[in-house]
Each structure stands twice: as structure tokens, then as C-alpha cells.
Amino acid sequence: MNPPSILFFGDPHGDFTPVLRAVERHSPQAIVLLGDQQARRPLHVELECVRDKTDLWFIHGNHDTDSDEDYDHLWGSELSDRNMHGRVVEVAGLRIAGLGGVFREKVWNPALPADQAPFQSPDDLRARTLHRRQAREIWRGGFVRKHHSSIFPSDYERLLSLRADILITHEAPGAHPHGFAAIDDLAASLGARLLVHGHHHEDIDYAARGRGSAQPLVQIFGVNQGSWLALESDGQAHLERDMG
Numbered sequence: 375m376n377p378p379s380i381l382f383f384g385d386p387h388g389d390f391t392p393v394l395r396a397v398e399r400h401s402p403q404a405i406v407l408l409g410d411q412q413a414r415r416p417l418h419v420e421l422e423c424v425r426d427k428t429d430l431w432f433i434h435g436n437h438d439t440d441s442d443e444d445y446d447h448l449w450g451s452e453l454s455d456r457n458m459h460g461r462v463v464e465v466a467g468l469r470i471a472g473l474g475g476v477f478r479e480k481v482w483n484p485a486l487p488a489d490q491a492p493f494q495s496p497d498d499l500r501a502r503t504l505h506r507r508q509a510r511e512i513w514r515g516g517f518v519r520k521h522h523s524s525i526f527p528s529d530y531e532r533l534l535s536l537r538a539d540i541l542i543t544h545e546a547p548g549a550h551p552h553g554f555a556a557i558d559d560l561a562a563s564l565g566a567r568l569l570v571h572g573h574h575h576e577d578i579d580y581a582a583r584g585r586g587s588a589q590p591l592v593q594i595f596g597v598n599q600g601s602w603l604a605l606e607s608d609g610q611a612h613l614e615r616d617m618g
Contacts, residue, residue: 376606376607377400377401377402377403377607378400378402378403378604378605378606378607379402379403379404379466379467379468379605379606379607380402380403380404380405380406380465380466380468380604380605381396381397381400381402381404381405381406381602381603381604381605382405382406382408382542382570382595382597382602382603382605383396383405383406383407383408383597383601383602384408384572384575384577384597384598384599384600384601384602385408385409385410385411385435385437385572385573385575385599386407386410386411386412386413386599387410387411387412387437387599388411388412388413388414389599389600390413390420390421391616392600392601392602392616393405393407393421393424393602394421394423394424395616396602396614396616397424397427397428398424398427400604401427401428402428402604403428403429403465403466404428404429404430404431404465404466405424405428405429405430405431406431406432406433406458406465406470406542406570407431407432407433408432408433408435408542408543408544408570408571408572408573408597409432409433409434409435409436409437409438409474409475409544409572409573410435410436410437410438410544410572410573411432411434411435411438411444411447411448412437412438412440412444412447413444413447413448413451414443414447415447416446416447416450416451416452417432417447417448417451417452417453417454418451418452418453419451421453429465429466430453430456431456431458431463431465431470431472432448432453432456432457432458433457433458433459433472433473433474433475433542433543433544434448434449434457434459434474434475434523434544435474435475435476435523435544435572435573436475436476436523436544436573437523438523439519439520439521439522439523442519445519445522449522457472457474458470458471458472458474458542459472459473459474459475459529460472460473460474460529460532460533461532461533461536462533462536462537462538462564468539468540469537469538469539469540470538470539470540470541470542471533471536471538471540471541471542471560471564471566472541472542472543473525473529473530473533473541473542473543473544473545473557473560474523474525474543474544475523475524475525475529475544475545476523476524476525476544476545476573477524477525477545477554477556478520478521478524478525480492480521480524481493481499481521481524481525481526482524482525482526482527484525484530484554484555484556485554485555485556488527488530488531489527491526491527493526494526494527494528495526495527495528496517496521496522496526496528498526499517499521499526500516500517503516503517503518504516525545530556530560533560533563533564534560534563534564536564537564537565538564538565538566539565539566539567539568540566540567540568540569540570541557541560541561541564541566541568541569541570542569542570542571543557543560543569543570543571544571544572544573545557545571545573546571546573546574546596547561547569547571547580547594549580549585549594550574550578550585550596552574557569557571558592561592562592566592567591567592567593568592568593568594568595568605568611569592569593569594569595570594570595570596570597570603571594571595571596571597572596572597573596574596575598575599576596576598577596577597577598577601577613577615578594578595578596579595579613580593580594580595580596581593581594593611595611595613597613598615600615600616601613601614601615601616602614602615602616
């Protein structure tokens with residue numbers, strides 16, 4: 375059998391054993407981590423034994439800013455340039471758009487127009503934080519660490535002008551009870567035919583569960599911790615779980 379094109383992994387939360395085992399067993403062309411890495415060591419160290427075996431990519435999740443260590447082990451890693459957030463990257467011959475992090479109302483509630491968001495961009499939040507000069511709101515000379523995993527209108531709008539085959543997000547789309555229609559809208563704008571998300575620790579084939587999508591032409595999957603979505607070279611996608 376041909377190796378799968380890409381394996382999309384659910385939130386590791388510090389346990390990369392399923393990722394490493396899956397790469398050894400399936401030899402994918404690339405892997406993509408869907409956020410909440412919470413690496414206990416720098417990410418490149420956690421994945422060192424597979425760095426020469428597959429192409430490595432990720433988006434960040436809300437828990438990747440829980441502590442200074444969580445932040446530094448991801449953004450300070452030698453793999454930090456492999457964060458797909460806010461851009462489109464060609465991976466295994468497919469164009470993948472990434473939107474990491476989560477919506478937080480203090481930055482932007484996507485149910486409201488973007489121009490009504492309290493902050494339009496990280497630069498906007500940084501400038502206003504420093505202007506107020508409130509020590510509790512300043513982290514490393516800028517805004518608080520937590521909002522480095524918040525989605526800003528500028529992140530979202532930058533993707534709206536692009537095209538992609540696949541959209542990966544940490545947040546879920548509108549068909550999930552805790553999801554957002556803005557994710558569906560972004561997939562449609564990109565022209566994506568596959569949407570894959572993490573965050574909720576559920577393996578979900580939305581079509582198989584009968585969860586209607588606002589964008590019926592988009593195939594949607596949620597991926598659990600310790601699980602992955604295998605995208606085969608023929609375009610077929612299926613969920614798998616590490617069984618040890």
C-alpha cells in the first residue's frame with residue numbers, strides 16, 4: 375500500500391507517543407498537529423526521531439499559552455516556522471490553510487462583524503496594552519501571554535483572500551455544539567473541500583454522524599487526543615486511533 379499523504383493529529387497535550395508510533399508504522403509524507411501541543415521539551419526535541427522521516431507542520435491551540443514553558447517549547451522551537459497559522463502552505467501537493475488558537479470575546483466574538491471587535495490585530499492589542507501601562511496586562515514587553523493564542527480579525531481576514539484545498543483549525547465549525555459558523559464561512563471562502571479540527575477531544579466524521587454542515591461540499595472531521603485523520607493518496611480520509 376502507498377503511504378498516506380498526510381496524518382492530522384489531535385491535541386497531544388504533551389504525549390507524542392501516538393504521533394511517533396504512527397509515523398513509524400505508516401510513513402506519511404507529512405504530519406500536521408492540530409494544536410494544544412503543550413510540549414514538555416522544545417517541539418523539535420519531542421519529534422527529533424521522526425524529523426528526517428516526514429514533513430512536520432502544526433497550528434497552536436489555546437493551551438499552548440497556559441504557561442511560559444508551553445509557549446517557549448512551541449514558539450521557541452526550531453520548528454516554530456512550521457506554524458501554519460494565518461497562512462496557506464503547500465504540503466504533500468495540497469494547499470493547506472491554518473487557523474490556530476481560539477475565539478475569545480475580549481479580542482473578537484465572530485458572531486459580530488470584525489469591525490466591532492475590541493482589537494483588530496496583535497499589534498493593536500500590543501499598542502493599547504503598552505499605552506495603558508498596567509503591569510498585570512504586560513508580558514515580555516507586550517500583551518498577556520494568553521492572547522497569543524486568541525484569534526484576531528486580522529488573522530481570519532488574511533485567509534479570506536486566499537485559496538486552499540484543506541482548512542485546519544483548532545476551533546470547531548458551526549455543526550459542533552461549541553463551534554462557530556465563522557469556521558464554515560472561512561472554509562467556503564477558501565474553496566476548501568476538507569476541514570479538520572481538534573480542541574474538543576472527539577473523533578467526529580460529521581457526515582457519518584448526520585451533523586449537517588453550513589457548507590455541504592466540505593468534508594469535516596474532528597480529531598481526538600491520541601487519534602489522527604489519515605488522508606490517503608487517492609483523497610480518501612478516515613479516522614484512526616493509537617491502540618498501543
